[in-house]
Amino acid sequence: MTAHTNIPAAAKPLDLSRRGFLAVAGGAGLGLMVGLKVDPAAAQGAAGGVVQFNPFVKVAPDGAITVVVKHLDMGQGPTTGLATLIAEEMDADWSQMRTEFAPADNNLYANLAFKAQGTGGSTAMANSWEQYRTAGATARAVLVKAAADKWQVAQGEISVDKGVLTHPSGKRGTYGAFAEAASKIPAPTGMAQETPYKDASKFKLIGKEGLHRIDNDPKTDGTAIYTQDVKLPGMLVAAVAHPPRFGGKVKSFDDAEAKKVKGVERVVQIPSGVVVLAKSTWAAFKGRDALKVEWDFSAAENRGSDELLAMAKDAVSKPGVATATNTGDAEGALKGAAKVIEADYAFPYLAHAPMEPLNCVVDLKKDRAHLIYAAQFQAIDQPTVAALTGLKPEQVTIETVWAGGSFGRRAVPTADYVTEAVMIAKAIDGAVPIKLVWTREDDTKAGYYRPFYAHKVRAAIGADGMPVAWHHRVAGQSIFSGTALEAMAVKDGVDETSVEGASNLAYAVPNLKVELTTLKVGVPVLWWRSVGHTHTAHVVETMIDELAFAAGKDPVEYRLALLKDKPRHTAALKLAAEKAGWGAKLEKGKGRGVSVHESFNTMVAQVVDVSIQKDGSIKVDRVVAAVDCGVVINPDVVRAQIEGGVGFGLGAALRNAITLKDGEVEQANFDTYEPLRIEDMPKVEVYMVKSEQKPSGVGEPGVPPLAPALANAIFSATGERVRDLPLGDRKFKSA
Amino acid sequence: MIKLNINGEARSVDVDADTPLLWVIRDDIGLTGTKFGCGQALCGACTVHMDGQAVRSCQTMAGDVGDAKIVTIEGLVGADASKEGKAVQAAWRALDVVQCGYCQSGQMMSAAALLSENKKPTDDDIDAAMSGNVCRCATYHRVRAAIHDAAKRLEA
Numbered sequence: 001m002t003a004h005t006n007i008p009a010a011a012k013p014l015d016l017s018r019r020g021f022l023a024v025a026g027g028a029g030l031g032l033m034v035g036l037k038v039d040p041a042a043a044q045g046a047a048g049g050v051v052q053f054n055p056f057v058k059v060a061p062d063g064a065i066t067v068v069v070k071h072l073d074m075g076q077g078p079t080t081g082l083a084t085l086i087a088e089e090m091d092a093d094w095s096q097m098r099t100e101f102a103p104a105d106n107n108l109y110a111n112l113a114f115k116a117q118g119t120g121g122s123t124a125m126a127n128s129w130e131q132y133r134t135a136g137a138t139a140r141a142v143l144v145k146a147a148a149d150k151w152q153v154a155q156g157e158i159s160v161d162k163g164v165l166t167h168p169s170g171k172r173g174t175y176g177a178f179a180e181a182a183s184k185i186p187a188p189t190g191m192a193q194e195t196p197y198k199d200a201s202k203f204k205l206i207g208k209e210g211l212h213r214i215d216n217d218p219k220t221d222g223t224a225i226y227t228q229d230v231k232l233p234g235m236l237v238a239a240v241a242h243p244p245r246f247g248g249k250v251k252s253f254d255d256a257e258a259k260k261v262k263g264v265e266r267v268v269q270i271p272s273g274v275v276v277l278a279k280s281t282w283a284a285f286k287g288r289d290a291l292k293v294e295w296d297f298s299a300a301e302n303r304g305s306d307e308l309l310a311m312a313k314d315a316v317s318k319p320g321v322a323t324a325t326n327t328g329d330a331e332g333a334l335k336g337a338a339k340v341i342e343a344d345y346a347f348p349y350l351a352h353a354p355m356e357p358l359n360c361v362v363d364l365k366k367d368r369a370h371l372i373y374a375a376q377f378q379a380i381d382q383p384t385v386a387a388l389t390g391l392k393p394e395q396v397t398i399e400t401v402w403a404g405g406s407f408g409r410r411a412v413p414t415a416d417y418v419t420e421a422v423m424i425a426k427a428i429d430g431a432v433p434i435k436l437v438w439t440r441e442d443d444t445k446a447g448y449y450r451p452f453y454a455h456k457v458r459a460a461i462g463a464d465g466m467p468v469a470w471h472h473r474v475a476g477q478s479i480f481s482g483t484a485l486e487a488m489a490v491k492d493g494v495d496e497t498s499v500e501g502a503s504n505l506a507y508a509v510p511n512l513k514v515e516l517t518t519l520k521v522g523v524p525v526l527w528w529r530s531v532g533h534t535h536t537a538h539v540v541e542t543m544i545d546e547l548a549f550a551a552g553k554d555p556v557e558y559r560l561a562l563l564k565d566k567p568r569h570t571a572a573l574k575l576a577a578e579k580a581g582w583g584a585k586l587e588k589g590k591g592r593g594v595s596v597h598e599s600f601n602t603m604v605a606q607v608v609d610v611s612i613q614k615d616g617s618i619k620v621d622r623v624v625a626a627v628d629c630g631v632v633i634n635p636d637v638v639r640a641q642i643e644g645g646v647g648f649g650l651g652a653a654l655r656n657a658i659t660l661k662d663g664e665v666e667q668a669n670f671d672t673y674e675p676l677r678i679e680d681m682p683k684v685e686v687y688m689v690k691s692e693q694k695p696s697g698v699g700e701p702g703v704p705p706l707a708p709a710l711a712n713a714i715f716s717a718t719g720e721r722v723r724d725l726p727l728g729d730r731k732f733k734s735a
Numbered sequence: 736m737i738k739l740n741i742n743g744e745a746r747s748v749d750v751d752a753d754t755p756l757l758w759v760i761r762d763d764i765g766l767t768g769t770k771f772g773c774g775q776a777l778c779g780a781c782t783v784h785m786d787g788q789a790v791r792s793c794q795t796m797a798g799d800v801g802d803a804k805i806v807t808i809e810g811l812v813g814a815d816a817s818k819e820g821k822a823v824q825a826a827w828r829a830l831d832v833v834q835c836g837y838c839q840s841g842q843m844m845s846a847a848a849l850l851s852e853n854k855k856p857t858d859d860d861i862d863a864a865m866s867g868n869v870c871r872c873a874t875y876h877r878v879r880a881a882i883h884d885a886a887k888r889l890e891a
Binding site for chain 2: 073074075076077212213215216217218219220221222223224225226228229231237262280281282285353354355356357402403404405406407439440636640643644646647648650651669670671675676677678679681682683684
């Protein structure tokens with residue numbers, strides 16, 4: 001560290017990396033001094049001579065480049081994407097790239113879209129696009145300078161390809177060979193100006209086919225470590241008996257039988273239930289099952305789904321409590337319109353049901369807490385743990401591991417499952433590390449569902465068949481109200497996530513009113529892959545289809561006519577229609593439907609083909625999707641996310657619903673909440689619209705268009721409208 | 736003590752006979768590639784081979800295994816990998832099947848068992864054999880393609 005001329009060793013690099021670097025990365029652009037952060041221990045060889053050049057890039061003597069990934073990878077692929085950005089700017093070889101998940105550090109690793117560390121809103125690549133490329137470009141610059149100094153040549157004469165630096169004189173070297181020397185070069189002012197990131201025309205990796213996922217190997221040989229796989233010395237596994245109704249409390253419990261189970265070590269009570277701690281997972285489950293608990297339901301939610309839905313239906317039969325959008329005079333225009341169509345819609349609670357039921361490892365000591373889990377919202381979790389334990393946030397360290405899915409469930413404003421794990425650790429005074437493990441049943445019944453909603457739309461078309469008015473009412477629970485994040489998303493009584501996708505209707509309708517009534521129910525709710533768009537897209541895209549048919553127009557042509565000032569929607573819709581062979585005559589018993597929807601700045605159009613089975617059920621044969629997500633970083637990851645979004649949306653549309661009876665969740669495992677299975681999966685084709693816009697998300701936007709395109713396809717085959725989801729065991733007849 | 740043969744090694748574990756094989760493999764043997772998803776044989780994340788057959792280890796009791804040879808994902812693709820195991824892994828990597836990856840050990844175990852019995856499965860054969868393996872990321876479309884790809888690799 002002595003070589004940092006004029007830089008106090010401890011202060012300046014750190015300061016630069018925290019402020020200067022983020023200022024550059026945050027979009028202030030080029031021209032700022034970029035910090036060179038050297039981890040003192042690493043530089044002195046404690047970590048095998050690995051040099052960290054900035055919060056995101058480390059280089060080892062053997063040339064391995066490790067990318068510090070600030071986002072949770074729950075399958076959506078940010079490890080691959082972020083490593084691609086660094087590899088591109090460093091002209092590295094894909095095989096030398098490694099990744100590790102970032103620790104909890106809101107200063108270094110904030111999601112620039114939220115100004116807080118967390119993963120969601122399909123923002124991983126979008127918010128990192130400039131930040132990670134800057135990190136790669138500046139690391140490359142100091143490494144090249146180190147080579148130039150050593151070789152006594154001009155920096156500009158050195159070229160890098162596949163991680164090998166070469167000079168026309170024949171000199172060659174690797175990044176690993178120059179890492180140590182480069183770590184001693186203070187980043188000169190203006191370096192970023194001298195080394196702006198690459199022009200798109202020079203991309204070797206970004207947007208190219210054939211770059212395999214970086215997590216392929218550990219995920220195909222059993223070595224990838226998920227929370228469930230973490231084992232610390234002396235650790236006990238914790239299973240919790242939760243109240244069977246939301247808001248229930250423990251009245252009393254008898255643990256005599258539980259304590260007889262071999263391997264059970266302790267039974268403790270925490271606010272969310274009764275905990276059995278055991279030496280093995282199976283013993284913890286068995287012990288939990290042997291508990292006798294009496295519950296106090298005096299403050300619990302005791303209503304059932306029928307009652308809740310009736311409340312929502314009643315709410316949309318009346319003016320909304322809040323108005324989300326009011327353009328023109330929708331009610332007035334409806335009165336004088338040539339034709340009015342009115343329709344009601346209902347959507348159930350949905351569970352995220354990730355393959356890995358929720359879990360969390362906590363090692364609590366007097367002066368620190370170390371958590372290991374698939375952390376999705378560190379900016380919430382870290383201060384929450386600090387508050388629960390009386391520690392300072394910096395005494396709470398979080399080690400992130402692979403997530404066995406999430407779909408939003410691991411990012412929770414109340415940090416519910418993390419809180420539960422910490423309360424268990426506290427209840428035993430941190431005597432040993434603990435791993436909280438939920439069973440599938442615990443996971444299904446734990447709440448934090450996609451809220452249930454009712455919608456009512458009255459829409460009118462004029463004499464030319466084009467829409468003149470759209471009056472839309474939504475009723476359901478708010479995801480943000482009452483949480484620490486309320487101010488972010490709730491404005492004038494409108495939770496943006498209750499109406500997004502409807503309040504900003506893409507179609508040119510001159511008179512538009514969207515009203516919202518927010519319901520209070522004692523069932524915790526949460527964002528679920530694509531959030532409000534999960535229901536608004538269904539309503540908007542099936543209603544626009546109804547209007548097209550009422551007008552006697554082709555559904556694609558009708559939409560295009562209403563999207564004249566929406567070039568990105570138009571391009572996606574045209575591409576999907578063309579690739580699907582839209583307009584071809586279909587056999588009896590077959591149907592084809594279309595939809596297009598924007599979410600998270602990405603446009604996705606889908607064409608769904610269905611066939612009506614002999615028993616009246618529906619089979620989805622093929623889905624053609626077109627996506628405009630700006631610059632494509634990895635086309636195969638985009639394809640995979642849209643394919644997965646189609647499957648995720650389809651499973652929910654076909655048969656998923658969480659229902660309550662007298663306050664108790666009626667579903668428990670995959671027999672009663674059955675996910676899509678392989679025989680349900682259609683052929684999926686994904687096409688990308690060429691774009692030079694900044695990348696936008698792909699994790700969520702594939703979901704919303706599926707259900708309405710499916711519903712529209714069923715209509716084309718049967719003449720029957722699907723307004724409520726899921727289809728369940730509804731049977732159809734070919735028209 | 737219960738004696739088991741796992742990935743070709745003789746192991747002795749001190750567990751009750753009614754302990755699911757899944758938890759013996761994960762907690763006692765320490766092989767964590769086999770996953771817990773549902774505990775009710777409804778998702779297939781815990782699939783292992785028992786004398787070559789795909790079984791759900793969460794519903795297979797340790798005391799019922801006897802002399803049967805158990806193979807987990809670590810054995811399927813490790814040093815003593817079967818030809819089906821190698822082909823399945825190569826296909827999975829070539830087609831970038833995985834997303835979150837949590838179900839994929841089970842998917843690969845079921846796929847390898849299918850290919851050891853059916854050298855050239857059709858889409859319908861695949862759907863029938865893989866129906867018990869849930870993937871919430873819905874990688875099904877690629878699972879199907881990868882099994883066809885693995886079948887081709889085995890033919891070659």
